[in-house]
Amino acid sequence: xxxxxxxxxxxxxxxxxTLAMILFPVYWLLVTALSTTDELYRLPPTFWPTxxxxxxxxxxxxxKPILLWLWNSMLAAIGSVALSMLVSVSAGYALSRYxxxxxxxxxxxxxxxxxxxxxxxxxxxxxxxxxxGLIGSLWTLVLAHSTMIIPFATWMLKGxxxxxxxELEQAAMVDGCxxxxxxxxxxxxxxxxxxxxxxxxxxxxxxxDYAYARTFLVNSPDNWTANLGITTxxxxxxxxxxxxSAASVFIALPIIAIYLFLERYLVGGLTAGAEK
Amino acid sequence: xxxxxxxxxxxxxxALNVLRPFSLEIENGEFVVLVGPSGCGKSTMLKxxxxxxxxxxxxxIIGDREVTDLAxxxxxxxxxxxxxxxxxxxxxxxxxxxxLKMRGTDKxxxxxxVDDAARIxxxxxxxxxxxxxxxxxxxxxxxxxxxIVRQPQAFxxxxxxxxxxxxxxxxxxxxxxxxxxxIGVTTxxxxxxxxxxxxxxxxxxxxxxxxxQQIAAPDELFNNPANLFVAGFIGSPGMNFLNADLxxxxxxxxxxxxxxxRATSHQGPVVVGxxxxxxxxxxxxxxxxxxxxxxxxxxxxxxxxxxxxxARIADxxxxxxxxxxxxxxxxxxxxxxxxxxxxxxxxxxxLFDAKTGERL
Ligand SMILES: Nc1ncnc2c1ncn2[C@@H]1O[C@H](COP(=O)(O)OP(=O)(O)OP(=O)(O)O)[C@@H](O)[C@H]1O
Ligand SMILES: [Mg+2]
Numbered sequence: 292x293x294x295x296x297x298x299x300x301x302x303x304x305x306x307x308x309t310l311a312m313i314l315f316p317v318y319w320l321l322v323t324a325l326s327t328t329d330e331l332y333r334l335p336p337t338f339w340p341t342x343x344x345x346x347x348x349x350x351x352x353x354x355k356p357i358l359l360w361l362w363n364s365m366l367a368a369i370g371s372v373a374l375s376m377l378v379s380v381s382a383g384y385a386l387s388r389y390x391x392x393x394x395x396x397x398x399x400x401x402x403x404x405x406x407x408x409x410x411x412x413x414x415x416x417x418x419x420x421x422x423x424g425l426i427g428s429l430w431t432l433v434l435a436h437s438t439m440i441i442p443f444a445t446w447m448l449k450g451x452x453x454x455x456x457x458e459l460e461q462a463a464m465v466d467g468c469x470x471x472x473x474x475x476x477x478x479x480x481x482x483x484x485x486x487x488x489x490x491x492x493x494x495x496x497x498x499x500d501y502a503y504a505r506t507f508l509v510n511s512p513d514n515w516t517a518n519l520g521i522t523t524x525x526x527x528x529x530x531x532x533x534x535x536s537a538a539s540v541f542i543a544l545p546i547i548a549i550y551l552f553l554e555r556y557l558v559g560g561l562t563a564g565a566e567k
Numbered sequence: 568x569x570x571x572x573x574x575x576x577x578x579x580x581x582a583l584n585v586l587r588p589f590s591l592e593i594e595n596g597e598f599v600v601l602v603g604p605s606g607c608g609k610s611t612m613l614k615x616x617x618x619x620x621x622x623x624x625x626x627x628i629i630g631d632r633e634v635t636d637l638a639x640x641x642x643x644x645x646x647x648x649x650x651x652x653x654x655x656x657x658x659x660x661x662x663x664x665x666x667l668k669m670r671g672t673d674k675x676x677x678x679x680x681v682d683d684a685a686r687i688x689x690x691x692x693x694x695x696x697x698x699x700x701x702x703x704x705x706x707x708x709x710x711x712x713x714x715i716v717r718q719p720q721a722f723x724x725x726x727x728x729x730x731x732x733x734x735x736x737x738x739x740x741x742x743x744x745x746x747x748x749x750i751g752v753t754t755x756x757x758x759x760x761x762x763x764x765x766x767x768x769x770x771x772x773x774x775x776x777x778x779x780q781q782i783a784a785p786d787e788l789f790n791n792p793a794n795l796f797v798a799g800f801i802g803s804p805g806m807n808f809l810n811a812d813l814x815x816x817x818x819x820x821x822x823x824x825x826x827x828x829r830a831t832s833h834q835g836p837v838v839v840g841x842x843x844x845x846x847x848x849x850x851x852x853x854x855x856x857x858x859x860x861x862x863x864x865x866x867x868x869x870x871x872x873x874x875x876x877x878a879r880i881a882d883x884x885x886x887x888x889x890x891x892x893x894x895x896x897x898x899x900x901x902x903x904x905x906x907x908x909x910x911x912x913x914x915x916x917x918l919f920d921a922k923t924g925e926r927l
Contacts, residue, residue, distance in 0.1 A: 458652035461619050466713070467640035467669035480656045 320543075324348075324536035331532055344533065351537040359513070360520035361545065363429060364498055367516055370433035371497040372490050375440040379489070382441075383448030384474060388457065398449070405442035412438065413506050420507060427511035432504060436497040444489045451485030452478065487556035494549055517542040569630030569720040569753060570595045571616070576625030578611055578777075585611050586777045588625065596751045598744075602764040602800075603774035609757040610649075612774075613723050616755060617646050629720050640669070645714035649726040651706050653698040653713075659685075660694040663712045670717075684716040687746070704735050711746070721753040728763065740767060761801055765789070773797050795924035798840050798917055804870065807846075807891040808879040809839040810921070820877060821855040828914045833927050838879055840917035843870070846893035851910020860890060862901045869897050871907065 294302070323331065325343040351357065386398045416438075420431045455478055463473035479486065504519040515523070521538050524531070571593040578586040586608045593599050601609045614620040616627060618639035627635050634642045645666070654662050661668075663684055664677045672680075685691045688708040698706055707727065714722055727743070728736045744767055747754055758764055764771045765785040773780040773788065773796070780800075781793040792798035798806045811818040813834060816827050820839055857873040874890040893909050901907070918927040 456650060456652065458648045458650055459654065461614075461617075461639070462646065462648060462652040462654070462713075463665070463669075464619065464639040465617055465644065465646045466666035466717075469638070469640075472669075477654055477656075481654075 317543075320536050320539055324533055324540055326533055328531065328533060347533055347537045348540070351534050352541070354534075355520065355524065355538065357517075357520070357538060357541050360515055360517040361541065363514055364516040364518070364542070365545065367429050367432040367436065367504075368494050368497040370429070371436035371440060372493045374433055375437040375444055375493050376486070376490060378437070379441050379444035379448055380479075380486070382445045384452055384478070386445065386449045387452035388460075398446075401442045401445055403442075404438065409439060409502055413502060416503075417506055426507055427514060429508075429514050431507035432497070432500070432516070435503040435507070436493075436500060439500075440493040440496055444493055447489050447492070448482070448485060451482055451489075455481055483556050487553045491550065491553050491557075495546060498546060570597075571721055571753060571755070572626075572628040573616070574626040574628070576612075576615060576622045576627060578608070578615060578620070578623050584777055586615075587779075589779060591772065591779075591782065593753060593755065596753055598747050598754045598756065598767060598769045599772060600764040600768035600770075601755065601757045601772045601774060602759065602761060603780075604800075605759060607774045608777040609759070609774060610725055613646070613725050613755065613757050616721075617644060617723050618642050643717075643720045645717050645719040645722055647710050647714050647722070647724040647727045649729060651698075651710040651730075653706055653709055655698055658695050658697055659690060659701070659709050659712075662698065662709055663716050666713065666717045680716050681712075684712045687715065687749075688712045703731055704739065707731060707739060711743070715746070715750060715752075719752065721755065724754065724756045726758055727756075729758070729760075743767065762803065765801065773800060775800075791926075792840075792917065793926055795838060795840075795919045798919070798926075802842060804843050804892045804894060806840045806842050806917070809841070809875065809877040809891075810879045811837055811839050811877060813837045813918070821853075821875060823853065823855065825853060825913050825916075827916070827918075831918065831927055833918070833920070836921035837927065838919040838921050838924075839877075840919060841911060841915065843892040843894035845915045846871075846895065846909050846911050848893075848895045848897055849908045849910060852912050854908050854910035856906050856908050858906050859901070859903055862903050864901075867896060867898045869895050869901055871895060871901065871909070873909075 322338070322340060324347055325345065326337070326340040327342065327344060330337060330340055330342075382401070386394065412435075416431075416435055417426070420426050420434075425431050425434075459477050459481070460468075460470070460473040463477045464470065468476060499518065500516075501518045501522070504516045505522070508514050508516070508519060517538075521535060521542065524535050524538060571591075573589060573591040573593075575588045575590055576586065577584070577588045589612070591599075601612060603609055611620060615622045618634065618637060618641075622635065625635070626633060629642060629644065639646075654665065657665065660681055664681045667677045667680060681694070682691070685694055688711055690705060690708050690712060693701060693705060693709075698709065701709065707730075710727065714724075724743075728739050731739060740763060743756075756763075756767060765788075768785055770782060770784055771788055772782045775796050781788060781797045783791070783793075788797060788801050792801060795808070799808070809820050811820050813831070813836075815834075816830060818825055818827070818837065818839065857871070857875075859871045859873050861870075861872040863870040863872075871893040872890055873893070878891055895909075919925065920927055
């Protein structure tokens with residue numbers, strides 16, 4: 292079908308508008324980082340700094356332990372992704388494939404954990420972690436983030452497994468696989484897009500956390516995550532927004548890298564050809 | 568290759584009985600077709616044989632091994648699924664070789680056997696493609712290839728042709744028949760299509776509602792149906808049924824008193840069955856006049872639809888039934904509104920008990 296000129300115009304206008312909405316904060320972050328302090332407070336604001344301060348990135352990198360913070364964030368995120376994927380792949384698969392007494396109720400119950408606001412869980416988690424002597428350790432984040440990720444990830448994966456015909460596992464079992472073998476050799480490879488999307492969701496959720504890190508790690512600067520580190524750059528009397536923006540750019544980069552890495556797995560349609 | 572022996576196998580899901588106790592001896596190399604309407608338990612039976620569903624009771628023996636409690640992979644059977652269930656992430660070669668690989672066959676042996684199977688099924692040119700790049704018929708062949716490559720004791724096939732278009736279905740039906748002749752592996756084949764059952768089977772098992780209605784060779788089923796269900800299921804167009812009253816070997820049908828050539832002591836209400844092809848135009852020892860409601864022409868044959876007072880309409884078929892059918896040889900023109908005389912031989916009538924549906 293050929294689009295008329297008006298239809299094309301409407302289509303491109305929508306695309307441009309949506310992109311502008313999404314990209315504006317990124318652009319503003321960059322402008323803020325590159326502006327001098329004076330220019331930041333000027334009214335009306337300038338849309339591109341008159342004298343871009345490109346050396347800000349080097350200065351901030353030298354002044355703050357950005358690499359350490361990123362490393363800690365990375366450890367917490369990888370730990371959370373690993374733990375929550377392990378649990379939610381098994382749970383989502385079980386909910387999708389096995390009907391057990393109370394299975395549906397149990398599935399719904401998993402979701403109720405997601406309905407509690409994170410702030411409500413902070414205090415009980417704090418007392419649990421402190422009785423295990425974990426406060427200050429990155430393990431607190433791995434565990435706390437997993438409690439946020441697992442309920443939703445389980446349902447995402449259950450939904451994905453539901454779309455995979457169970458005859459595929461039956462065929463694999465007739466071909467000599469055990470039930471676990473059928474899952475590992477047939478179901479998981481086909482579920483790659485679902486696994487990648489869920490892992491990305493988990494990674495972003497862990498990476499963007501501030502509340503838990505602030506509560507459990509505030510007294511252990513060696514274990515500060517990026518988000519926690521940045522907020523300490525906020526001064527009591529003066530805040531250098533350009534420094535904070537430059538640090539934020541560093542923090543955003545790994546997420547972009549992870550996305551680019553996972554993108555190739557995020558394509559759909561991997562079950563095509565299994566049937567009919 | 569092996570014989571299969573199913574002994575008193577039954578299946579229920581909670582209070583729901585899907586299969587009543589069921590026994591069947593399948594000879595080595597035999598091609599047995601399970602046929603019946605949707606939901607009668609055919610797939611369930613096949614899954615129990617494959618070990619994908621546990622039987623509630625009973626025993627299954629394949630060859631000389633009891634396999635009732637063995638995992639599917641340990642039964643040495645191969646299954647072809649209704650929706651093919653090809654592994655979408657593997658190439659055709661890997662799909663066919665998967666079962667051998669799982670059994671630890673060595674690489675060169677796998678390649679040799681996959682090549683053999685591919686040659687038999689003519690899928691050699693596609694070995695490096697993924698299933699999504701194949702047509703329906705090619706996928707079907709790959710699914711068959713995955714089964715034959717293992718040289719199993721038995722093949723289980725669950726409606727393997729139902730996803731194909733009519734022409735390809737007839738073609739693949741012949742191919743599966745030829746394949747069976749060539750490799751001679753005991754096969755249990757499920758279908759709801761009576762034509763498939765009649766053309767492919769050594770023996771047919773007709774099921775309804777989880778109960779076996781009759782086990783017999785195709786011709787035997789056609790000529791000697793055990794009950795009303797079998798009589799109505801086998802044959803196309805289906806058998807005509809009339810309600811009648813049997814008194815001292817005589818009954819009334821098409822407004823005439825008929826004397827049955829066969830002696831029967833049964834008294835009371837019966838269902839009379841008459842195959843459409845046993846009705847002829849104008850001849851026969853009994854003739855009657857009809858005014859056709861519809862005449863369908865298939866060239867040299869005509870299907871003449873007509874009504875009769877005694878016509879028995881099956882439950883749930885009220886309204887959609889066109890009444891009775893005669894299948895007559897006639898290449899000329901048969902005007903619809905003109906009265907015709909049809910005839911038949913009372914010796915070709917089938918009689919069924921009106922209450923139990925059993926053949927008398
Ligand atoms: N897991 C299950 N739980 C409860 N009932 C089931 C289950 N699986 C199948 N059934 C029931 O068992 C009966 C037989 O099912 P089955 O799949 O064997 O039918 P079928 O003869 O293969 O039909 P079709 O021709 O439609 O494939 C059906 O009434 C079905 O609803
Ligand atoms: Mg079925």
